Amino acid sequence: MKRSAEVVIIGGGVIGCAIAYNLAKERVKVVVLERDYLASGASGRCGALIWAVWYPMETSELMAKVGNMTLNRFANLEEELDTDIEYNLESSISCIKPGEEEGYKNEVRELERYFNTRPEFLKPEEIKKLAPYIGVDNIKSVGGYLRSGTITRASANPFLTVHALANTARRLGATIYTGTEATGIIVVNGKVKGVRTSKGDITTNIVVNAAGAWSADVARLAGIKIPTRPHGEDAVVTEPIMPLPYFPSIWDIYGRQTKSGQILIGDGDFPEQASSYSTEITLGFLPRISTYLLELFPSFGHINIQRHWAGTEDITPDKLPILGKVDELEGLILACGFTGGFCISQAVGEIITDIILEKDKNRDVAEALNLNRFEKKYREFPGRWYK
Amino acid sequence: MDKKKTIVCFCEDITEDEIVSAIKQGFTRPVDIKNYLRPGMGPCQGRGCESQIMRLIRQVTGQSPEFILPLSNRPPITPVPIGVLKAIKKQEGMKR
Numbered sequence: 001m002k003r004s005a006e007v008v009i010i011g012g013g014v015i016g017c018a019i020a021y022n023l024a025k026e027r028v029k030v031v032v033l034e035r036d037y038l039a040s041g042a043s044g045r046c047g048a049l050i051w052a053v054w055y056p057m058e059t060s061e062l063m064a065k066v067g068n069m070t071l072n073r074f075a076n077l078e079e080e081l082d083t084d085i086e087y088n089l090e091s092s093i094s095c096i097k098p099g100e101e102e103g104y105k106n107e108v109r110e111l112e113r114y115f116n117t118r119p120e121f122l123k124p125e126e127i128k129k130l131a132p133y134i135g136v137d138n139i140k141s142v143g144g145y146l147r148s149g150t151i152t153r154a155s156a157n158p159f160l161t162v163h164a165l166a167n168t169a170r171r172l173g174a175t176i177y178t179g180t181e182a183t184g185i186i187v188v189n190g191k192v193k194g195v196r197t198s199k200g201d202i203t204t205n206i207v208v209n210a211a212g213a214w215s216a217d218v219a220r221l222a223g224i225k226i227p228t229r230p231h232g233e234d235a236v237v238t239e240p241i242m243p244l245p246y247f248p249s250i251w252d253i254y255g256r257q258t259k260s261g262q263i264l265i266g267d268g269d270f271p272e273q274a275s276s277y278s279t280e281i282t283l284g285f286l287p288r289i290s291t292y293l294l295e296l297f298p299s300f301g302h303i304n305i306q307r308h309w310a311g312t313e314d315i316t317p318d319k320l321p322i323l324g325k326v327d328e329l330e331g332l333i334l335a336c337g338f339t340g341g342f343c344i345s346q347a348v349g350e351i352i353t354d355i356i357l358e359k360d361k362n363r364d365v366a367e368a369l370n371l372n373r374f375e376k377k378y379r380e381f382p383g384r385w386y387k
Numbered sequence: 388m389d390k391k392k393t394i395v396c397f398c399e400d401i402t403e404d405e406i407v408s409a410i411k412q413g414f415t416r417p418v419d420i421k422n423y424l425r426p427g428m429g430p431c432q433g434r435g436c437e438s439q440i441m442r443l444i445r446q447v448t449g450q451s452p453e454f455i456l457p458l459s460n461r462p463p464i465t466p467v468p469i470g471v472l473k474a475i476k477k478q479e480g481m482k483r
Contacts, residue, residue, distance in 0.1 A: 037419050044422055159422045239430060239466055281462055290473035301470030306430055307461040 002175055004203040005031040007356060008195045010182045010218050011210035013043035014158060014342050015335050017165035017176075018349030019208055021081075024172035026357060031204075032166075032174065033197055035181040039162040041212045045279070045311025046342045047235060047254050047266050048161075050074050052115045052152035062368050064114035066347045071115070071151045073346035083164035086157035086259045091148035092247045093127055094119070095134065095141040095296075100251060108145060117152045119145035134248045135298040146246070155256050158342055165349075185222035185332070192222065192331025206356060208333045213277060213312035215336030224329055226322060226371060227378035228337045230277050230312040234285040235266030239304045253292050262306065265289055281310045313339050317378055323348065324355050324366040334371060395443070396436040398429020406440060410447040417441060417458050430466050433458045 007023055009016045012034025023030045034040070052067050073080075078087050096104050111117045122144045124136050130146075147153050166176055177199070184196030185207055194203045211218040213230035240261035247257055255265035267289060286308055294301060316322060316337035321344070326332045335352050338344070351362045371379075393403040401424050414420045417427070417440050426440060427433030433440075441455045463472070 037416065037422070039422065163423065238469070286463065286472045287475040290469045293469050294473055301473075302468050304430070304466030304468050305463060305472055306466050307428065307432070308463060309461050 001177065001180075001197075001199050002031055002202060003200070005029050005175070006204065007031070007206045007208060008033065008182075008202055008204045009208040009210055010195070011041075011208075011212055011214075012038045012162075012166070012176060012178060013041050013210065013212050014039065014162050014165070014345040015043075015212070015338065015348055016208070016210035017162050017169060018345045019210060019335060019352045020174045020176065021165045021169040021172070022349040022353040023356065024169045024174040026353060027173070028353075028356070030169070030174045031202060032169075032176040033180050033182050033195070034176065034178045037178050038166055038176070039159055041214075042311045042313045042338075043158050043162055043212070043342060045235070045309060046158055046313075047256065047264060048155050048158040048342050049254060049256060049340075050151075050154040050156060050343050051340075052111060052117070061114075062365055064110075066344060066351075066365055068115065069350060070344045070347035071154075073350070074154060074156065075151045077156075077161070077164075077346065081164045081168045083160070083167070085160045085164050086155075088155050088259065089149050089151065090153045090155055090247060090256060091146075091245060092153055092249050093122065093131060093134065093144040093146050094249050095127070095136070095139055095144045097139055097250065098142055101142065103251075104145065111152060115152050117147065117150045119147045122146050131244070131246045131248065133244065133297055133299060134246075135294075135296055138295045138298055139250060144248075148246075155258075156342075157259070161342075161345075182218065182221065185218075187222055187329065190328075190330060192329065204331075206331050206333060208335055208352060208356075210335045212336065212338070212341070213314045215314050215334070219332070219334070219336075222329055222332050224326055224332060225379060226334065226336070227374055228314045228316050228322065231315045231339070232276060232278065232282070232310055232312050233266060234282050234289075234308065234310045235264060236286065236289055236305050236308045237265075238263040238300075239306050241303060248296055250292075250296065253289070263293075263303075265293060267292075277312055279310050279312060281308050313341065315339050317374065321348070321369055322371050323351055323369040324371070326371055395439045396424075396426035396429065396433075398431055398435070399425045401426045401436075403439075403443065406443055407447055410444055415444060415448050415450070417444065417455065420444075421458055427458045432460050432464065 006029040009032045020030050020032045127144050181198045186194035192207050209218045215228045219226045253267050322334045322337040354362045390404040414423050421427045426436045
């Protein structure tokens with residue numbers, strides 16, 4: 001095992017591997033520590049959607065900058081890594097339910113303004129004609145937006161992506177240890193000096209916390225409290241069916257058809273889900289998601305659900321990630337708090353590399369998403385900040 | 388027997404050759420191989436291939452069998468139609 005490194009990244013998910021790849025490209029000596037196997041956390045359990053509008057919020061100039069960065073990098077990633085990651089531009093129809101018209105108008109405005117994409121409006125009859133399998137009447141759709149062949153709506157295979165990033169990083173000189181847990185962060189005079197692992201200490205001046213759902217625990221190893229918490233989410237996948245020319249999307253759930261033809265559906269919004277690291281599935285999810293599926297695809301009642309799994313993501317009070325340095329501790333860099341982390345992973349890899357190498361290009365993003373944006377109540381708390 | 392033609396996972400069409408080369412690349416646990424090549428992600432969830440994968444890992448790496456852990460099964464264990472699952476009534480104790 002290596003005894004010293006310029007940068008140690010804790011967490012071998014898509015974020016950790018993207019940062020490792022970007023740093024290795026700049027010839028930085030980097031070590032990645034993964035407790036389990038690569039993509040064992042949220043990365044390997046996610047929907048792997050790559051969308052432009054990735055947070056339920058109004059897109060600002062800054063978010064659009066991050067969004068465009070990640071979309072463009074993903075579009076070129078296969079070529080860059082010289083590996084197939086099943087990157088796929090999706091054709092989708094966003095079906096508008098009554099009462100959602102305003103929200104969709106905003107989304108379309110943002111897509112036009114920031115992402116240079118103009119979705120095509122379809123009347124309900126036109127949707128029926130293009131995709132007769134969509135339950136337009138069931139969901140009382142008042143129309144939809146068609147997007148096809150644009151990088152603002154794409155997907156990839158998360159395992160292949162993580163392994164491709166990790167393998168390329170290795171080729172460029174990075175070292176990745178799986179089955180190796182970070183058990184402590186050595187701090188001397190307010191500066192990071194090294195990492196304790198289950199297989200010995202590594203001396204380093206910079207530690208990146210990319211531990212996903214476990215980020216608060218890793219930050220605590222250095223005596224820093226950060227307001228992130230684990231949040232469970234479920235998803236299901238059906239048996240393979242013939243390729244659907246247009247995949248319908250509604251606001252309640254997210255989904256896509258995989259390359260093998262399976263329909264992957266998940267529900268991104270469960271406020272009632274308890275905060276826990278458990279990746280046990282939730283029993284009531286199957287009937288609930290089946291109801292949604294049948295509403296959306298009325299003729300799919302005979303199609304089998306094949307697997308149901310759950311994962312934990314990392315959320316912050318404002319649902320935005322925490323990126324960059326920590327004021328109280330020199331050498332600790334945060335790259336955590338992601339909901340939809342796969343989607344923006346490629347931008348994060350670049351932003352964190354710029355922060356470590358002290359380049360100016362993405363300083364505005366790093367400043368806006370720094371830990372110091374949170375009020376004191378989220379920083380100084382006994383135990384946990386959440387219930 | 389030609390290892391290039393010996394199918395280990397019938398659901399996802401994966402040959403012995405592919406699995407052995409994945410093990411040699413460092414994917415030395417059943418779960419690693421499942422994520423990398425997808426055996427055990429099909430409708431049978433590894434009923435057909437799991438023990439074969441464990442045997443191949445033992446043969447290639449020489450690991451003791453008690454350290455080669457089986458795959459985790461995902462509900463609903465065996466494929467169930469969407470229409471049937473929809474009909475499950477919400478019961479007390481279910482989270483949602």
